[in-house]
Amino acid sequence: MxxxxxxxxxxxxxxxxxxxxxxxxxxxxxxxxxxxxxxxxxxxxxxxRSRIPLAVLIGALTGLAASYAIEWGATLDYPLRVGGFPLYSLPAFIPIMFETTILAGALTAFCAVVVRSGLLxxxxxxxxxxxxxxxxxxxxxxxxxxxxxxxxxxxxxxxxxxxxxxxxxxxxxxx
Amino acid sequence: MSMAGQHAADPLLIGTSDDAALTQRVLRPLWSPHPALGWLMIPAALGSLVFITALCYTFVTGIGVWGNNIPVGWAFAITNFVWWIGIGHAGTFISAILYLLQQEWRTSINRIAEAMTLFAVVNAGLFPIAHLGRPWFFYWLAPYPATMELWPQFRSSLTWDVAAISTYGTVSFLFWYLGLLPDLATARDTAPTRLRRRLYGLCALGWRGAASHWRSYRIAYLLLAGLATPLVVSVHSIVSLDFAVAKQPGWHSTIFPPYFVAGAIFSGFAMVLTLVIPLRALLRLQDVITMRHIDNMAKVLLATGSIVAYSYLLEPFTAWYSGDPYERYIQLVGRPAGPFAWVFWLTIVCNVLVPQVLWLRSLRRNLVALLIISLLVQLGMWSERFVIVVTSLQRGALPSSWSSYSPTLIDACLLFGSMSLFLFLFLVFVRFVPFIALSELKLLRRKEPVETQVSP
Structure with missing residues (x-):
């Protein structure tokens, strides 16, 4: 032993x-x-060298891609012309894409600490x-x-x- | 750190002999709580009960119990929402931005400010949900493949708001909880009873202060600070877009995002001062939260207050310069001389004139004066949001639709009830959670020259 x-x-x-x-x-x-x-x-x-920064980058980019896909996908799924916006209105998608990037990055960072340092x-x-x-x-x-x-x-x-x-x-x- | 003028800077930490004594000192309020906190909890709990009752009454009856009606469709609820979310900003500002800028004075107050943020976001989130009218359908705001095949309108600033507030609440919680882990472990290992040892141990997630723990912790904390920094600027910017995207006179302005962010940090620091000054006196924390902290917070209040004052100056100028008659009317007549002119002038007094007295060093160090100033600033910031929301809607672009607005008793109960809920949650936090970042103080002790005498 x-x-x-x-x-x-x-x-x-x-x-x-x-x-x-x-x-x-x-x-x-x-x-x-x-x-x-x-x-x-x-x-x-x-x-x-810690790999947490890489994990957080991947997490954040996943959040970005996911909300872009949801926003653009929802527009295709139910096309609704409103407020003079074109159907593909990228500038109007940016605020939510930004927020989900941060959200996914932060969740990854916290989970990475729990996993990498063997908490729980x-x-x-x-x-x-x-x-x-x-x-x-x-x-x-x-x-x-x-x-x-x-x-x-x-x-x-x-x-x-x-x-x-x-x-x-x-x-x-x-x- | 450079010292301003002939005055030497106050210390950040006074008279701590060793780590064990410091630990005992900081965790003492957890094991032998001050009875005054318990007594304060009674009115706070009763007020929270009023809040819950008013909220239930609203849910059961409908939002017709509030004073708002077309054209003033947004009134107290949105004012309260913007006010609370603004107050929350100081917490993230202190914990993220000041961390990245290596401002060591954040250490003793960051935990309190972060907790304040969480409770402010809880309050802020309740108001738009109550305002939905049918709050039990709040999940319709989330994008999910519904059987009705409908999606949220992602081009709407109100949908952006949902993303911003929920992200802000989650990230603030993660940041707060990650920073708390080492101190929960310390609480676990100093707890006087077995039950408390178990409870704190459960929450500490098995933290042992291993080098591998600290390595991940420090990197993640830095990354969270980096992520939270643009977040804190984005959240109130997005909240301001709720207004700025609309064509309503007095709302449709590009100045709104920076103006709202400055106002948010202004009101947030005022709330930190309102909470810290009595807490510091009650729990005798003068050696941990020193006059240097108080003085620095007063300076932030002065700086952000000046930005807010500049925005107040720029708003009527932009309206005049735009040549738009409705903009000109609301900014130059509707607000300063309209039905709620007294609220407008109250805003000017509280937010523009009052903070300027903080140029005087003697007032920045006068705790009673600072407490009064911080309360006036919060009154002023609430009034500012009220003026923005209500006067613009009252005096829209169609004069035949102009109307008046008066709040109801339920509106008042919700506003003061939410303050009680905030106070109650804060008192619970101070009672059960290590509210000063202990592990950071131990590190700070080794960097800062420690003095032994206690300032007032």
């Missing part, structure tokens, strides 16, 4: 330094927890560790994957972490 070590820090600088240190030593799959976004942490953890997971093994709740209050945590937390690899990992001034190191099981 793969598991990991949970490391607690008192400040964001220590967390950042530890993430850089452990990655330099070759540890991968690090995850950090903090009460606010720590500048530079994504680079320190080696996070890939109301319980996590970390939640069973007393004191972990301070990750949303005032403490900074790092998880380091480690096959055997109490054995040889765990000992080496703890030795590597000792240079980072952790408040404490706790073993955690994986879900």
């Amino acid at each position: 793969t598991s990991s070590l949970l490391v607690e820090f008192a400040s964001e600088e220590q967390l950042l330094a530890a993430a850089l240190h452990m990655r330099a030593l070759g540890y991968g799959d690090l995850e950090a927890y903090s009460p606010f976004p720590v500048a530079g942490l994504d680079a320190a953890l080696g996070a890939p 997971q109301w319980w996590h093994p970390l939640d069973d560790i007393a004191g972990f709740e301070r990750s949303v209050i005032d403490r900074f945590f790092l998880t380091v994957p480690c096959d055997d937390p109490d054995g040889h690899t765990g000992m080496r990992c703890r030795t590597d972490l000792a240079a980072c001034h952790p408040v404490r190191v706790v073993p955690v099981g994986q879900p």
Whole structure:
């Protein structure tokens, strides 16, 4: 069973330094927890470039295309000449096309956060560790994957972490 | 940030020793609420009941219970709608535009302003639906393949309005809720009872402050701000097209979109001040919402008020310059000397003269004066919309159809009832939701020099 070590820090600088240190030593799959976004942490953890902007662009363009199709399609389905507008009156279609672009883009952005950051997971093994709740209050945590937390690899990992001034190191099981 | 004149800028955050203390400080109103809020809820709930009763009466009887009749087919309902949706604009302005401009003073007030936006949009949305006459058919406004094979008229500005308001409500909610997630998680993990822990935990969607959470959150928040920025400008522009597209004298003007947007932000900031000043005193938030916030909001009020004043000047000039006799009549005679001349002059006093006193620094820092000014501005903005809606319809292009207008008791109940509903929803929000962006404050604490003394 793969598991990991949970490391607690008192400040964001220590967390950042530890993430850089452990990655330099070759540890991968690090995850950090903090009460606010720590500048530079994504680079320190080696996070890939987010694809959320692309998803939002696609979502927004889908919204644009959908309302254009509905507006133009409705005009073809029930041709009604009104107010001197030609049947294909693109300028009059623009306000709704604009609004649905924004609407679809925003919905995509919100759903992307839920999906990409794995929300809707109301319980996590970390939640069973007393004191972990301070990750949303005032403490900074790092998880380091480690096959055997109490054995040889765990000992080496703890030795590597000792240079980072952790408040404490706790073993955690994986879900 | 540069400091104006000889006065040093006030701090944005005062005297917080550490994150744990700040968390406790900001979430305290959730766990040990101020009794005054509960007492205020009673009149607000009773007023909301009046609103619901008046609304039900309207639904059952028909909109004949209102004072409007041809030619004044739009009156209180549309005035209230435009007024409420305008008030909503400050929330998105603060949360989106000031975020993109990296104005850090938005942090303590953005959550309150966003919540205000949501409740204002709820109120705004109810009025046109009630005005439909048969509100149970409101879904006819949506494009769906109906058995009658009919579609909404997409070339009509009223249909644009439906798209604009529903988009605005949805995007405002998403923006507000996304920003709320980290603070709901903090509320979950500091909640004193198991039930509250469960409820806040359910709403927090499993937020743990992981770096992967923050990474997605920050990108999405920035994108939402970018999407909401053109949205906030578009919504009141589209609302103004409800008028500007029509050929009615006093409505058919290209100045309407920018003029409405400026007025919207003007009334919205006035509402933020109306809510924040008593809230700050009641819950002793002087260290989180400092005089710098108040002063900046007063400056926005002055700036947008000046744009509104300029529009008031330009409207009669354009009417005169157009040479159109009906335009000239409504702008130069119908409004300043017609049946509702007193409402017109009330608008001028409240929106043009009153905000100009904010050039004085001492008045921008006088909380009582600011509260009164903010209330007068809202009165003025309601009057402005009333003048636009009612006087133009009263004095149309066919003098034989000119008529008068008087509202009924139901109209008054709906207007004041909607204010009560707004207040009630706001009080519920302040009671149960972390109303100050806590995670953002923790970040701000590290950027801003923190002072220890509390300003008045």
